[in-house]
Amino acid sequence: MxxxxxxxxxxxxxxxxxxxxxxxxxxxxxxxxxxxxxxxxxxxxxxGLHESQEEAVLREEVLGRLDQIVKNWVKAISRSKGLNEQLVQEANAKIFTFGSYRLGVHGPGADIDTLCVGPRYATREEDFFGELYRMLSEMPEVTELHPVPDAHVPVMKFKCKGVSIDLLYAKLSLWVIPEDLDISQDSILQNADEQTVRSLNGCRVTDQILRLVxxxxxxxxxxxxxxxxxxxxxxxxxxxxxxxxxxxxxxxxxxxxxxxxxxxxxxxxxxxxxxxxxxxxxxxxxxxxxxxxxxxxxxxxxxxxxxxxxxxxxxxxxxxxxxxxxxxxxxxxxxxxxxxxxxxxxxxxxxxxxxxxxxxFEPFSFFEAYKNYLQIDINAENEDDLRNWKGWVESRLRQLTLKIERHTYNMLQCHPHPGEFTDKCRPLHCSYFMGLQRKQGVPVNDGEQFDIRLTVEEFKHSVNMYNLWKPGMEIHVTHVKRRNMPSFVFPSGIRPSRPSKATWDSRRSSAEKSSECKGVSDAFDDGRKRKRIDDNVANTMKVAKSFAGSSLNGEFNEGNPSAGVFVGGVFASANLIGEPKEEKEESNRTDGINNIKSLAGNLVQNGELNSQTKDLSATNDAPFSKEAEKLAIEKIMSGPYVTNQTLLQELDELEDDFEYRNQVKDSGVNAKVSSVESTSANTTATSLANVPVSPPVTSSYGAGPSTSCPSGDLEELEPAELVAPLSNGFSSTAPVVQQKPLIRLSFTSLGKASGKST
CATH class of the missing domain: 1.10.1410.10 (Poly(a)-polymerase, middle domain)
Structure with missing residues (x-):
């Protein structure tokens, strides 16, 4: 018992x-x-989340066919490597499934995540991505074959009889792969390379989840x-x-x-x-x-x-x-x-x-939620190039989010749309979108704007460093306002009218706004809940900074709490949030108490609960009240690990391409980047890259006259002339005159969209 x-x-x-x-x-x-x-x-x-019986049978047939293919493949390569006939006859490879298919939650048309486990002499580079790729390419039932050997987890993507397959490879230290192989045993990882460990991880994790529910x-x-x-x-x-x-x-x-x-x-x-x-x-x-x-x-x-x-x-x-x-x-x-x-x-x-x-399950109305968006367009010369180019760009889009938020000191927040859009009128082309809004709870100073040209330039530079880049692979980044969103992003290519029936989100927004007291500044117009979420993120970073300062060899200094400080190279200020003094002091006290509790040692060692947590035994009595459940959740979060969070994570991930600021691009990169052209250039405006913080912040992006679209609907984001920044990210050079258009994002236009269209 x-x-x-x-x-x-x-x-x-x-x-x-x-x-x-x-x-x-x-x-x-x-x-x-x-x-x-x-x-x-x-x-x-x-x-329609459940597949039909016919599709389920087809999937089983495809998996059986795939297992037969890899068994033939391993026998062929064992013979080609000169192994004796007995080893050739015993040679074996085995297919395992993982992910949604193994969990039993896949839907119609979903990919099947599969793993091929092979013997020690079947290499990944030469045999899996070489010989097996050649065999698959010659089979009429295999289409859209796309190897990705340089991925973090190398994968071969293709369709077999119309069923999408993602095939990974794990090379074990065994000479013969038994048919009853159990990959859940830790010993299977003995002498395995990192890519094999990652490839095996999907199956091992999936099976463990099913054991632990x-x-x-x-x-x-x-x-x-x-x-x-x-x-x-x-x-x-x-x-x-x-x-x-x-x-x-x-x-x-x-x-x-x-x-x-x-x-x-x-x-x-x-x-x-x-x-x-x-x-x-x-x-x-x-x-x-x-x-x-x-x-x-x-x-x-x-x-x-x-x-x-x-x-x-x-x-x-x-x-x-x-x-x-x-x-x-x-x-x-x-x-x-x-x-x-x-x-x-x-x-x-x-x-x-x-x-x-x-x-x-009401869908989120992404293209109604914000007033300003970034549109990232890519194109290539043929289907294969576009497929490769898309995969690379998608893997880098997250870097754009990190760069924008870092370079604007988290004042400009990004909401990436998790999918692509295609315009039927433009073949070999697709678009990605990102919603933009000013951080909630920050006072708005009229006329101040964000200048993210250099940020976008760094992003495009990193994208254009693609090892397999070919002529025709292009990327354009533009600013588009909500009212001028291209029609191909909407279902059937038709911009929907305002829904006659109010959604939960619209009712919730209206309720939040009506609950606000009259006379509250614009900085709080989007509701206290959103501000509380932003404050929680800021407070988490503040606690992390304090913890890091005391535990990481004094890497950070506390400094004057009322002045701007550097946290991982990103400017932060104690009065960025704009909250009332009493509220801030209470927040600080709460954060301090929570941090002390975490650091006090409510840790779980080897999965064993401490006595404080064990007092929270569940019973078969009446259901818990919400207060009791809240207490239970608090107890659960009292261990087992103390973590802390700062923007250093984002700095670390940007480290690989941040040196670009001090480099001069060669003519090849210039040729690719300079392919971005403005849609028109008729009017001129001036944009300053000041961020509303105290003390004032000097931007590193430069500013000057700009050329914008006459209609104001689509503005190409072009870089300022590169200036060598100081080590802290600020430039010592004077603003330079720009010859290209820039993004002009007013603080007053960056709030979350209201019920009215603009």
Whole structure:
């Protein structure tokens, strides 16, 4: 028998504890939960999230065919390498699946993530991306074959009988791959190279998730729901800095552990309740992190300095345990936090019969949400080049977000759209978009604007450094206002009229605005909740700075709290937030208390709870009140790791291309970058790159006359003449005259869009 309050699952007569803490509640479903769960399951079926039986059979056939192909491949290469006939006959390779297909939550047309495991003599470069690629290219059922050998996790992408396949490769230290190979054993990683460890990680993590959830069916339904919700709300994309499939699976699995007897209706509600209250960067973990015996590095902020700078740690449960969400930035974390809050409000409204499942899944109106956007257009000369170019540009788009926020001292916030758009009138072309807004809670000084030309130039330079660049691969970055958004971004190419039926978001926005007191400055017009989210991010960085200053050999200095200071090379000021003094002092006291609590040692060693946390045993009594649940969540976040967060993470990720500021581009790069042309040049304006902080900040971007589009709808972002910055990021040179147009973003035009169109 498991101990009282411990989440367990019967595994062959043996009770298995799931999770590193006590569950919050062991309560079973109510009649209401059963009704709402049936409604949810019907909703998910009606929107087409389940594949047909015919497609399921086809997938099985394709996987069988793929397994046969790799077995023929390994025998062919073993013979070509001169192995004896016995080894040739015993030669074997095996296909494993992972990701959404292995978890059982894939939908129609989804990719199948697969892993090919081969013997020690079958190399990745020569045999997998060489001979196997050649074999696949000669098969008529294989189309759109696209190898990506230089990726962080090397992959071969293709379609087999119309089914999309992502194929990874793992070379084991075995001479013969047994048909009953168990890759869940840590010994499988013995003598494996880094790329093999990463490739195996997908399968090992997926299998471990299924072992660590108390009810697989409830987990799958809840995960289908959350994946669909994330896609509708625009927060499903690892490459854009949001969360991908594995991240959402881990978050849902943790909720299943905390409420092991709950049905999907309650699991969805508690997902939002828990993660709305979650204090990032406290990590989400399904099990204790084990050191292992192979010496591989695992996620541990107490030992690894880089791990301290992760914003939203979601830790994989298989050795070596790693943070699966390192792509999350301060911008995307803020957006996801807002969405969790929205989901929690709707779930509470559903309990009061004031909302339904349709309300939760209302799509986010991205192109109505902001007044200003960046449009990133790319094109190439043929389909293959465009496919390669797209993959590279998509992998770099997150850098643009980081650069903009860093170079504007986090005053200009970015919201990347996690997807591409194509204009049917322009073949071999696609576009990406990014919403822009001024940070909420900062006083607006009329006439002050952002100048991000040099930022965009650095980004384009890094993109144009693509090793496989070919003539015709181009990238253009333009500023477009909401009212002039191109029609191809809308369904059917038609700009929608204002919806006659108010959405939850519009009602929520109206309620927030009506709750504001008269006479409050424009800095607070977008609602206290958004400001509180921004303040939380700022306070987290402030606590991190204090912790880093005391623990990292005095790398940071406290300085005068009322003056501007440098935090990881990024200018910050104690009065940037613009909050009242009393509110700020209370916030500081709260942050100090929380930090002391974390640093006081409420740590979990080897997954064992301390006595304080163990007092929080869940029972089968009446459901917890919200206050009790809040206390339970606080206890869960009291360990096991202390992390801290600063913008140093972003600096580290920008390190590879930041030296560009002190370099002169060669003629080849100039030829590619100079292909960007302005749409027109008829009027002139002056833009200053001042940021409204105290003390005043001098920009490093330069300023001067600019040429803008007469219609004001589309402005090409062109660089200022390069100036050598000082080590602190500021320039000592005088402003220079510009010959190219620049982006002109007024502080008064960068708020979140209201219900009115502009």
């Amino acid at each position: 498991g101990s009282p309050g411990i989440s367990t699952r019967n595994n062959g007569g043996k009770q298995q504890r799931l999770g590193i803490t006590e569950p919050i509640s062991l309560g079973g479903p109510t009649e209401y939960d059963e009704i709402k769960t049936r409604e949810l399951e019907k909703f998910l079926r009606d929107v 108390p009810n697989i069916r409830n987990f799958r339904t809840t995960l289908r729901c959350m994946r669909f919700w994330a896609k509708r709300r625009g927060v499903y994309s690892n490459v854009a800095g949001f969360l991908g499939g594995i991240n959402w699976a881990l978050l849902v699995a943790r909720i299943c552990q905390l409420y092991p007897n709950a049905l999907p209706n309650m699991l969805v509600s508690r997902f939002f309740r828990v993660y709305t209250q979650w204090r990032w960067p406290n990590p989400v973990m399904l099990c204790a992190i084990e050191e292992g015996s192979l010496g591989l590095q695992v996620w541990d902020p107490r030992r690894n300095p880089k791990d301290r700078f992760h914003l939203m740690p979601i830790i994989t449960p298989a050795y070596p345990c790693m943070n699966s969400s390192y792509n999350v930035s301060s911008s995307t974390l803020r957006i996801m936090t807002e969405e969790f809050q929205r989901g929690n409000e709707i779930c509470e409204a559903m309990e009061a019969n004031k909302a339904d499942w349709d309300t939760l």
